[in-house]
Amino acid sequence: DSGVTQTPKHLITATGQRVTLRCSPRSGDLSVYWYQQSLDQGLQFLIQYYNGEERAKGNILERFSAQQFPDLHSELNLSSLELGDSALYFCASSVGRGPNTEAFFGQGTRLTVV
């Protein structure tokens, strides 16, 4: 158990809908990262927050948005869902920022868009 909690574990929704994925980082961790993993794209970095502020952005679609709240939990919002958004979404957390810190990943949320 990494200490990172993601909810829900599974989500099935229809095209065009909007969903929210939630991540609770390890106690004391200030950074949160979001990743998307699909079969054909591998693990894609989406976005990172540090202590409530956006720190780095990757290949995140405009239909997707995220935020980190004062209690440090984070939410990833996916809207106007398409079939191609079906994937595993992982959240990770680390205690600080910078390249000398390790990240701990949750078990992921499996999103299926039908």
Added chain:
Amino acid sequence: DAKTTQPNSMESNEEEPVHLPCNHSTISGTDYIHWYRQLPSQGPEYVIHGLTSNVNNRMASLAIAEDRKSSTLILHRATLRDAAVYYCILNRDDKIIFGKGTRLHILP
């Protein structure tokens, strides 16, 4: 993003050491070398990281070449549970960018 090159797959026998290579010829002086692994149906798991010196922890050892253009992850005694995809990553600006990794098969 700095690039790493790893073999697509490797095989090893159970209870033998495993050396997983990674080339990163464009590494810069401030890039840390990180290794993560992903077991089937699980999230990625941190293994080890280092900058210049070799590193050891309870999971593995990391051997870094003197010129830092390559590194090797060493699993000292592989078990079936070590079968996973292993990712070598250069962490430069706090973005952990995954490549395709090496799929490690452990033969009983």
